Amino acid sequence: MEKRKYAGLVLMEHLKQTWLYLTLVKIFGKQTVVVDEGKQRPNFAYFPVKDGEHILGWLGLPHSVLDEKSKQLIEVLVTKQPPLSNSGVGGEALYWRTFMKQDLRHWERQWDKLNYPADTRFGNIYFWIKTEQNTEELYPAVKEIVEGVLEEKSILVPYTGNLFVWVIPDYDQQRSLLADVVEGILDTIRSECMLDCLCYLGEAYPMPTPLQDHVHQELSYFRLAHDYQIKERVLYYRLLIPYLLLESLSKEERERMVDKLVGLVREDQELMHTIRVFLEQNLNVSETAKKLYIHRNSMQYRLDKFIEKTGIDIRQFKHAMTVYLALLAISRLD
Known part of the structure; x- marks a missing residue:
């Protein structure tokens, strides 16, 4: 991902705290002003959020709400942006x-x-x-x-x-x-x-x-x-x-990994939640049962069910790690 795009993603939430964003929201409404997430839309005009000469990101407005007079107003606002060095900053x-x-x-x-x-x-x-x-x-x-x-x-x-x-x-x-x-x-x-x-x-x-x-x-x-x-x-x-390892994979590769490892049980929400907690509790059956407020025998039954359906013995660390990555991938895909 390009540095500018990634930096924009990082700052996306913080751009909504800036004077220019808050001013445009007052004029045009919160639903109208968008923050650039790296892909500028062709039917929008974009204006820079600046700190001195440094551009932090871009705010967009639909061309449909802009006339020549409003564009001139925004250009003035862009040049009048106060520095983001919060009060009390010095030295x-x-x-x-x-x-x-x-x-x-x-x-x-x-x-x-x-x-x-x-x-x-x-x-x-x-x-x-x-x-x-x-x-x-x-x-x-x-x-x-x-x-x-x-x-x-x-x-x-x-x-x-x-x-x-x-x-x-x-x-x-x-x-x-x-x-x-x-x-x-x-x-x-x-x-x-x-x-x-x-x-x-x-x-x-x-x-x-x-x-x-x-x-x-x-x-x-x-x-x-x-x-x-x-x-x-x-x-x-x-x-x-x-x-970071998961991010190095394409979305298709992540989907393939999830399907091959836990595809047969992915829709069983109770079982998937149990496995997630089991991993979070360092493969400890008793602690997982406590966390889920179930009997240890019930917990053991759910583990056996997972092993039977997937063929993965999640009680072994090397297998648990692969399932853990699959669960992380699901959280990114859903």
């Missing part, structure tokens, strides 16, 4: 925001101004806060929560809308602690801001590096987790490997 966060949104050649000389040792490796943790409200006042509150957690210096960068990037120097040295730290941050955001949040722990990188590409790649993983409706609120690369 090093602005530098990092530039690094994330512009090509390396435009800012490489600025990097030395931050005076980091040459061997410093950084890491990004991405926070996506679930809200449809205006996020103008959200950054200072989240910044206070996040940057006060670690003793060492860190920087919270408002990327766009309700998406924030927490930049952590010496990332490798702190990584073993970060999963628990982030869980605490999410709990605090929920209790103090009354908002839920998803998080992705990125990989370490040196600087200067093409950070724009790095961020787009990691945000694509975030989007993948959203597409597969992954329940975990703290995500990381290793967790997503099975999903």
